[in-house]
Structures are given as structure tokens and as C-alpha cells.
Amino acid sequence: MKSLEELRKIKERALERRKLSGEGARARIVVAMGTCGIAAGARDTMSAILGELEKQDIANVIVTQTGCIGLCEYEPIVQIQVGDSETVTYGNISTDRVPTLIETHIVDGEPVEAWKVRK
Amino acid sequence: MARRAHIILSGTTAQVQKVKAAFLESLDEFGLTDEVDVLEAAEMTVSPRGVEAVVYPDVVHYVQLTPQDAPTIVEEHLYKGRPVGELIYEEQIVEPLEAPSTKEVRVVLRNVGKINPERIDDYIAEDGYAALGKVLTEMSPEDVIAEIKRSGLRGRGGAGFPTWLKWTFARQSSADEKYVICNGDEGDPGAFMNRRVLEGDPHAVIEGMAIAAYAIGASQGYFYVRAEYPIAIRMLRIALAQARDYGLLGESIFGTDFGFDLEVRMGAGAFVCGEETALMQSIEGKRGQPRTRPPYPATSGLWDKPTNINNVETYANVPQILLKGGEWFASMGTEKSKGTKTFAIAGKVARTGLIEVPLGITVREIVYDVGGGVLNDKAFKAVQTGGPMGGCIPEQYLDMSVDYETLAEVGSIMGSGGFVVMDEETCMVDIARFFIDFAQEESCGKCVPCRVGTRKMLETLNRICGGEGKPGDIETLETLGQYVTLGSLCGLGQGAPNPVLSTIEHFREEYEAHIYDKRCPAKVCRALIKYEIDPVTCIGCTRCARNCPVSCITGAPREVHVIDQDICIRCGICAQVCPVDAVSVE
Numbered sequence: 001m002k003s004l005e006e007l008r009k010i011k012e013r014a015l016e017r018r019k020l021s022g023e024g025a026r027a028r029i030v031v032a033m034g035t036c037g038i039a040a041g042a043r044d045t046m047s048a049i050l051g052e053l054e055k056q057d058i059a060n061v062i063v064t065q066t067g068c069i070g071l072c073e074y075e076p077i078v079q080i081q082v083g084d085s086e087t088v089t090y091g092n093i094s095t096d097r098v099p100t101l102i103e104t105h106i107v108d109g110e111p112v113e114a115w116k117v118r119k
Numbered sequence: 120m121a122r123r124a125h126i127i128l129s130g131t132t133a134q135v136q137k138v139k140a141a142f143l144e145s146l147d148e149f150g151l152t153d154e155v156d157v158l159e160a161a162e163m164t165v166s167p168r169g170v171e172a173v174v175y176p177d178v179v180h181y182v183q184l185t186p187q188d189a190p191t192i193v194e195e196h197l198y199k200g201r202p203v204g205e206l207i208y209e210e211q212i213v214e215p216l217e218a219p220s221t222k223e224v225r226v227v228l229r230n231v232g233k234i235n236p237e238r239i240d241d242y243i244a245e246d247g248y249a250a251l252g253k254v255l256t257e258m259s260p261e262d263v264i265a266e267i268k269r270s271g272l273r274g275r276g277g278a279g280f281p282t283w284l285k286w287t288f289a290r291q292s293s294a295d296e297k298y299v300i301c302n303g304d305e306g307d308p309g310a311f312m313n314r315r316v317l318e319g320d321p322h323a324v325i326e327g328m329a330i331a332a333y334a335i336g337a338s339q340g341y342f343y344v345r346a347e348y349p350i351a352i353r354m355l356r357i358a359l360a361q362a363r364d365y366g367l368l369g370e371s372i373f374g375t376d377f378g379f380d381l382e383v384r385m386g387a388g389a390f391v392c393g394e395e396t397a398l399m400q401s402i403e404g405k406r407g408q409p410r411t412r413p414p415y416p417a418t419s420g421l422w423d424k425p426t427n428i429n430n431v432e433t434y435a436n437v438p439q440i441l442l443k444g445g446e447w448f449a450s451m452g453t454e455k456s457k458g459t460k461t462f463a464i465a466g467k468v469a470r471t472g473l474i475e476v477p478l479g480i481t482v483r484e485i486v487y488d489v490g491g492g493v494l495n496d497k498a499f500k501a502v503q504t505g506g507p508m509g510g511c512i513p514e515q516y517l518d519m520s521v522d523y524e525t526l527a528e529v530g531s532i533m534g535s536g537g538f539v540v541m542d543e544e545t546c547m548v549d550i551a552r553f554f555i556d557f558a559q560e561e562s563c564g565k566c567v568p569c570r571v572g573t574r575k576m577l578e579t580l581n582r583i584c585g586g587e588g589k590p591g592d593i594e595t596l597e598t599l600g601q602y603v604t605l606g607s608l609c610g611l612g613q614g615a616p617n618p619v620l621s622t623i624e625h626f627r628e629e630y631e632a633h634i635y636d637k638r639c640p641a642k643v644c645r646a647l648i649k650y651e652i653d654p655v656t657c658i659g660c661t662r663c664a665r666n667c668p669v670s671c672i673t674g675a676p677r678e679v680h681v682i683d684q685d686i687c688i689r690c691g692i693c694a695q696v697c698p699v700d701a702v703s704v705e
Contacts, residue, residue, distance in 0.1 A: 001366040002374045004252045007243065010365070014244035032232060034318050035311070035350050067319020069232030070223075072472040096131055096169075 027061045027106055032077040034068030041074035041094060048098040049078070055104075061106060074117055080105050089117045122156045124177075124197060130170035130184075137613060138170045141189035148190075149198050171208070182208040189263040194660070194698065209399055222488050226449065226459045227435045228475045231319030236354045242322040248367055250438035251326050254333055255373045258441075260290060263334040267437070269445025271457030276302055276393075276430030277505070277534045277610070278455070279523040285427060288417035289335040290423035297337035298326050300402070300421065300428040303344035303351070303388045304393040307506030308557060310537040312461040313431035317344065317351035320435070321358035325381065325661040327434030329368070332379045335427050340379065343398050345386040350470035355383055390561035394609045395428045397563070408563045409609035430535065432461060439660035456522035466503075466539040467494045476521075483517040486540055499517055501625070505534025507554045507561075508614025510621030511547065530621040532614070546643035549635050551619045552580040559614035569612030572603035576619060586646035588634035593623060642704045645689040649705050652693070654679045656701035663693035663702065 001007060031037070031046045046065070053061055069077060074091030078101070083089040087113045093101060097115065104112050126142060128135045142157050169183040172192070181192065186338075188206055189426065195203050234241035242248070254263055301324060305313040314323060328340050344352055356700045357383055362368045370378040372642035384402050391397050392407040399421045401407040420426025438456060440448045449457045456478040462485065465471050469491030476485065481503055486492065493499050501511040504521075510531035512519070518526050523533050559573040576599050579592055600616030607613050614641065623630060632638045639647040652663070659677040664670075671687045674680030682693070694702035 001248075001252075001371060004249075004373065007248055007252050007373075010240060010247070011243045011249075014240035017240070018244055034315060035348070038350070062599075062657060064235050065237070066233060067231045068315045068473060070228065070315075070473045070475075071470075073470055096134065103314055118280075 022096075025060045025062045027080065027082045029061060029063045029106075030081075031065050031077040032067065032069055032075065032079075033061070033065040036068050036072040037075045037077060042076040044095050045076040045078065045093050045098060048095040049102065052098050052102045056102065056107070058102070058106060071117060077117070080111075082106065082109055090115045091117045122154060124155045125175040126155065126157045126192075127160050127173045127175070128157065128184075130168060134170045134538045136188045138172070138189060141186035142193065145190040145193035146197070146651070149193055151193065151197055155193075155197055158551055169267075174202075177202070181206045222480065223474055224477050225461050225475050226439050226448075226451075227323075227432050227461055228319075228473075230323065231315055234320065234632040236319050236321055237357050239365060242320070246442060247322050247438075248326055250441040251329050251367070252373050254330050254441055255375045255377055260336065263330060263441065264290065266441055266445045267334075270436075270448035271438060271441045271445070271452070271455075272433065272436055272448065273456065273479060273523065274430060275432035275436070275460065275535070277508075277532060279533060282429065282433055284332050285417060285429070286331060286334050288415065289337075289425050289427040292418045294425050296339070296422075296424050297335055298421045298426045299332045299335065299337045299340040299422055300395075300399070300426060301328055301340070301342045301431060301434055302393060302395065302398060302428055303342055303348070303431045304398060305345065305348075305431070305535060306390040306393050306537055306561075307537045309465040309539060310463045310506055310535055312397055312463055312473060312536045314348050314351050315461075316431050316435050317348065318510045321351075321354045322362065322434045323360055323438060324431055325355075325368070327357060327437035328381065329372070329379050330437050331427055331429065331434065333377055335425070337427070338378050338380070340381045341402055341421070342381060342383045343386055343392075343402060344383060346388060348491070352383060352385065358376065359383070367585075389563070390557075391563045391609070391611050394611060397609070398428070399426065408565050409611075411608060422527050431540065432536075453520060453522045453524075455524055457569055459537060460521075460533070462536045462538040464540065466492045467497065467542040467545065468492070468540040469494050478522045479520045481518050482521060483510060485521065485538065486517070490540065493540065493542050497544065499540070500543050500545055501541045501547065503531075503539040503541065503550065504537060505614075505617075506537040507533035507535050507557045508532065508610060508617050509537065510617045511541070511550070511625060512621075513625040530624055532617070542599070544641055544643070546584075546639055546641035547622040547629050548580065548584055548639075549641075549643050551622045551685060552577070552584055554618035555615065556578060562611065562615070566607045566609075566612050568603045568606030569615060571598050572606070573612075573615050576603070576616065580619070583630065583633045584639075584644045584646065586637050586644070588630075590634065592634055593627065593630050596620075599622060648689055649684060650682055650687060650689060650691065650693060651703055651705065652680050652682060652697075653701045653703060656699050658699055658701070660698060662696045662698065666692050666696045668692065 031042055033042050076093050078090045079087050088116040104110050139157055146152050146155055156187055172181045192203055197202050228644050229547050230245050264283050264286050272282045273279040281361050303313050368380050386392050389407050392401045394409045397407040397409045416426040452458050459475050459477050461475045463473055474489050501513045503511050512529055516529055526533050555577050559577045562569045562573055564570045582588055596619055600620045603616050632640050642648050657679045661676050664672040669686050669688055671683040
């Protein structure tokens with residue numbers, strides 16, 4: 001890192017890539033993978049999501065991770081953003097809920113109201 | 120053969136099979152196998168309502184079933200004919216999960232749960248390393264310290280020492296080499312604020328440390344993180360490698376002549392190594408024991424060089440202060456306690472988890488607005504702050520401000536941010552015993568009052584909880600507590616008697632009930648309670664007898680059951696499983 005200018009360029013590149021269109025994706029799934037999430041089964045949830053996307057042959061969805069969002073009670077927590085719509089936070093996403101979640105929210109584009117964490 | 124009822128199950132195959140097996144077992148137990156049939160619905164779909172069951176002929180629809188629900192439904196609905204209300208499906212029965220709370224303000228945790236901690240670009244997108252860039256290219260070390268002074272930031276590790284002053288002392292010490300250390304040895308039971316920051320936003324701490332290093336004139340830093348935090352350590356190592364790769368660590372950062380690098384050292388699990396002098400001994404490879412101060416680390420610390428040591432949360436605040444200005448930070452909080460603080464809310468509270476709130480918030484707001492109130496609507500009794508060296512704050516202080524000074528006034532401390540809520544069913548003597556047991560185990564043994572005194576206090580408390588307390592015990596605890604506080608070198612020993620002394624101060628009548636009346640008002644201490652079955656209420660369902668781990672309950676089916684007090688171990692399982700609440704505890 002030689003200058004502030006260089007840092008600014010990296011920032012712009014990162015912001016561009018954060019937009020879904022920047023990476024040519026139509027949806028983003030974020031799994032909270034702090035210690036609390038992992039203890040509640042977030043690793044299984046993550047692999048179930050990856051497995052389900054592969055099974056249903058769904059491409060252009062970004063699956064990524066983040067840390068603890070503070071609602072350890074509701075782990076595993078999964079956040080889904082489709083297109084430009086608002087990010088939806090889901091609680092208690094065990095592996096058996098993953099197929100419905102993918103089917104309903106990613107394929108049909110309808111959030112699963114019953115599992116939402118309300119703000 | 121004709122059946123009088125049918126249960127039809129649906130859900131995923133694996134789950135349905137488990138619930139079905141539980142139903143068959145319960146039906147057999149109640150002799151209903153020939154009367155009730157269990158069927159699986161043809162189509163096995165995943166439903167947001169989990170495993171569902173419809174009981175015919177009365178068409179009662181149950182949802183979210185687990186194998187544990189089967190005995191209840193069989194006994195209540197099929198045996199006694201009373202549908203189980205709480206398991207019945209109605210549209211509104213699926214309760215929305217509610218997020219707390221508008222009272223949170225995120226400075227330290229602003230990126231945690233938002234960015235991918237494994238990608239430095241995510242951090243840079245959130246203005247990461249912009250503060251370091253600004254500091255190195257536009258500000259002198261004195262400017263940095265002045266900005267921190269304006270912010271009013273105080274140490275988040277517990278003692279609340281002004282950060283700018285600590286940095287000034289380290290800056291003024293002249294030496295060929297200086298160090299910065301990040302204390303990530305978060306050891307308080309139930310506290311995990313620092314873990315969350317290190318796991319979720321490691322670059323914020325790295326940037327804060329680099330700024331501190333510039334301010335005091337250091338070029339080398341150490342993370343001291345407990346080995347029990349493997350994910351935090353992994354995230355840190357990834358973050359350090361990425362920062363080096365971008366040239367944000369190493370030589371001539373941002374084209375200046377400032378160079379800085381960091382290493383991770385793992386703690387081996389001793390609580391006392393969170394104390395700064397013991398921590399430095401541990402980094403040096405020596406046995407982790409505190410030493411006398413002065414000299415303070417700022418003049419003679421790691422390898423006898425001037426050293427600045429701050430907590431994870433303190434460093435994580437630093438980049439934000441330099442980006443947004445000290446005045447912005449000082450606009451949050453109280454007159455002497457500025458900014459925000461993270462807390463781990465645990466215990467008997469509806470929503471446990473991690474929060475960040477402005478200092479000066481009231482205890483009531485944390486418990487009721489952010490924490491969602493006391494679990495199961497029980498009565499609030501006290502809150503324990505500051506970890507094992509903290510104190511208990513009773514109900515009358517619910518509206519007090521949470522800041523360094525007010526907490527100290529009522530006999531507790533801020534500590535690193537533990538916040539354990541206790542309800543009417545928590546025994547304060549038992550709580551004091553738990554914490555002194557922890558302190559006694561973790562005492563390094565260097566100071567006799569701490570090593571022997573905590574042991575004696577534990578023995579006394581064990582006796583009181585065991586029903587063998589005697590007059591004078593309370594006074595003994597108070598005297599011993601003072602000796603331990605006065606005669607110990609470090610915060611562990613000085614603070615160890617705090618949970619005992621503060622519970623004696625605020626809940627003396629509970630100690631007296633244990634000692635003089637041989638009674639535990641919260642009905643927790645096993646030697647002082649007894650479980651009994653009310654012969655009028657008991658329906659002879661045999662459930663208590665079947666669940667008793669020591670088989671001390673006798674009675675034939677449909678007849679009154681009796682507990683043998685000589686064998687009973689007071690585990691309370693009978694009271695938990697009794698369907699008619701016939702078991703009482705005295």
C-alpha cells in the first residue's frame with residue numbers, strides 16, 4: 001500500500017463487486033459462521049445450501065459467510081438477498097429447512113414469512 | 120379390526136419415522152395399540168410447520184412435532200380425550216422471531232455480521248484502513264493521542280483507564296524498541312464479546328493496533344488470544360496475511376517510513392493470563408503470574424521494553440474515532456463514560472446474545488427492551504455484571520445508568536461486559552459460591568490471601584449451602600473478603616471476593632435464611648430442600664417413578680406415589696415431568 005489513492009481504488013472495486021450485478025449474480029445467501037452459529041449447526045446448513053443449489057442446478061447465486069450478528073439465540077442464521085430487494089434474515093435454519101428455503105425464496109422469489117427474524 | 124382413532128403424519132421421511140416410533144411406543148405404554156392407528160401421509164413434503172399430525176376423527180391438527188411430543192399427545196388427547204392446545208396449529212401459532220432492538224448502537228460491531236471476515240476487500244469497502252491512511256499521511260503521533268483524548272475512550276477490558284493517558288505514558292518512555300499488545304484472553308464465564316469482534320471483523324482490531332503503534336512509536340505488536348477461540352485465531356491469521364499482502368503491515372506503509380507487523384500468540388487457558396503483567400510473562404514463554412506494579416507496562420513491559428496493552432474492544436473503537444472525530448464518539452455515553460459498550464447478555468433472560476449499547480443506558484433498558492425481559496415472565500431479582508470479579512445489582516437499581524462510575528458505586532464493575540440476569544429462582548448464595556469456586560480454581564497461587572483466602576471462603580460457602588452454616592459465617596466471609604482484596608497483587612485476587620461481598624450487602628437475608636432457618640428461599644440448594652408428592656393431586660400416572668434416576672419413587676399405576684427422602688437426590692426431575700403439578704418443593 002503506497003498511497004491513499006491506492007486504498008480508494010480497492011474500496012471502489014470492492015463496492016462494485018458487492019453489488020449483485022457486479023459479480024453477475026441474481027441472489028446472495030449469507031450464512032452466519034461465528035462460533036455460536038457453528039455450534040448451532042451452521043456448517044451443516046452451509047453444506048446443505050450448497051448441496052441443494054447443486055441438486056437443483058441453480059447457478060449465479062453467491063453463497064458466503066459472515067460473523068455473529070448478535071442473535072445467537074436464533075442460530076443458525078441465514079440472510080438472503082434476491083436481486084435489488086431488501087435482505088431477509090432467517091433464524092433457526094436447520095438443514096431440514098434448507099430445501100424449502102431455496103425452493104421458496106431463491107426459485108419462487110417469495111420470502112418464507114414464518115422463519116423471518118423481524119426487525 | 121376397527122380403530123377408534125387415526126393419527127396421520129407428514130413431514131420429511133427421517134423426521135416422520137422418529138415421531139412415528141415415539142407414537143407407537145407411547146400407545147403401547149398406554150395399551151392403546153389396538154385402538155389407534157398411526158399412518159404416514161403419502162406425500163412427504165418439507166413444510167415450514169415441521170412434522171405435522173392430524174388426529175381423526177376429531178380432526179385436530181398438530182404442528183412442529185418432535186418425538187418428545189408424542190407421549191403428551193397420546194396421554195392427553197388419546198387417553199384422556201383432551202387435545203393439547205399448545206401444539207395445535209393455528210395460523211398465528213408460528214411466532215415470528217423478533218430481533219432486538221432499536222436501542223443498539225454499533226460502533227465496535229458495525230461490520231460484524233455484515234462483511235465476510237475472510238476478505239480484506241469487504242473491510243476496505245466499509246472505509247477500512249482509511250483511518251490508518253489518514254493517520255500516517257496527515258497526523259503526528261501527538262495529534263492521534265489528542266484525538267483519542269477528545270473522544271474520552273477508556274479501556275474496555277475492565278478497569279476503564281483513559282486510553283489516551285496510557286498511550287501518552289508509552290510514548291514518553293524512550294527505548295530502542297516498544298511493543299503494542301492486544302489482550303484477547305477473554306476468560307470470563309459467559310462472555311464472548313471479543314471473540315465476536317475477532318471472528319467477525321479482525322481487520323478493525325489490526326488497524327486499531329497499527330494506529331496505537333504509530334502513536335507510541337512501536338513497530339512490533341502481539342495478539343494474545345486464548346486457544347479456546349480457534350475460529351478467531353484462524354480469522355486473524357487470514358487477515359494478517361491479507362494485510363501483509365496489501366502492504367498494510369510491513370515496511371513503509373502508505374509510502375511513509377512507518378513499519379509495523381503483528382504476531383499471534385495463543386494463551387493456554389489460564390484465566391490469570393488476562394491480567395496484563397501475567398499476559399506478558401506468558402508471551403515471553405514464562406509461567407503466567409502477575410508481578411508488582413509499578414513499573415507499569417508503559418515504562419517496562421514485554422521484555423522490559425515500554426509496552427502498550429489494550430483490550431480487543433478498545434482497539435476496535437480506534438479507527439472509527441480517527442475517521443469520525445473524537446467529538447462524534449464523545450457525543451455518545453455519559454459525562455465520564457463515553458461511547459458504546461458490548462455486553463454478553465446471558466442467564467434468565469428471554470433473548471440471550473451479544474449487544475452493543477451506548478454507555479449510560481439503564482439496566483432496565485438492557486434487560487427489558489434489548490433482552491426481551493426475564494425468561495418465562497418470572498420476577499427479576501438481580502443482574503451480575505463484570506464477570507467473576509463483578510458484583511450483583513439488585514432490583515432497586517434497575518433504573519441506574521450503566522457506566523464505569525455508577526457500577527462501582529453499587530459495588531460492581533464494568534469488567535469486560537458480562538451481563539447475567541437472575542430471576543426469583545436463582546439462589547444468591549449459590550451464585551456467590553459458583554464465582555468464588557471459579558476464582559479459587561483460577562488463582563495462580565502467588566499471593567497467599569488469594570490462594571488460601573478464596574479456598575476458605577469457598578469452604579464456608581459450601582458449608583452454608585450444605586445446610587451446615589453457623590452463626591458468624593457471614594462475618595467471617597466479610598473479613599476474609601477484605602483480607603483477600605487488600606492482600607492480592609492483581610485484579611483476580613482483588614476482585615474475587617466481590618460476588619460474595621455484594622450478595623451479602625444486597626441479599627443478606629438469603630444468607631441468614633440458609634444459616635439460621637436452614638432454608639433456601641429460591642429452592643436451589645439441594646441439602647435444604649425436599650420434594651414431596653401431594654396425595655390429593657397425584658393421578659398415579661407413574662411418570663415420576665419412571666423418570667427418577669435413583670428409583671426412589673414408589674406407587675402402583677393409578678395410585679398415589681411416594682418419594683423416599685433417604686434415597687432422593689433432589690434432582691427435581693419428578694417435578695418437571697409431573698403432568699398435574701403434584702410435586703412440590705419445600
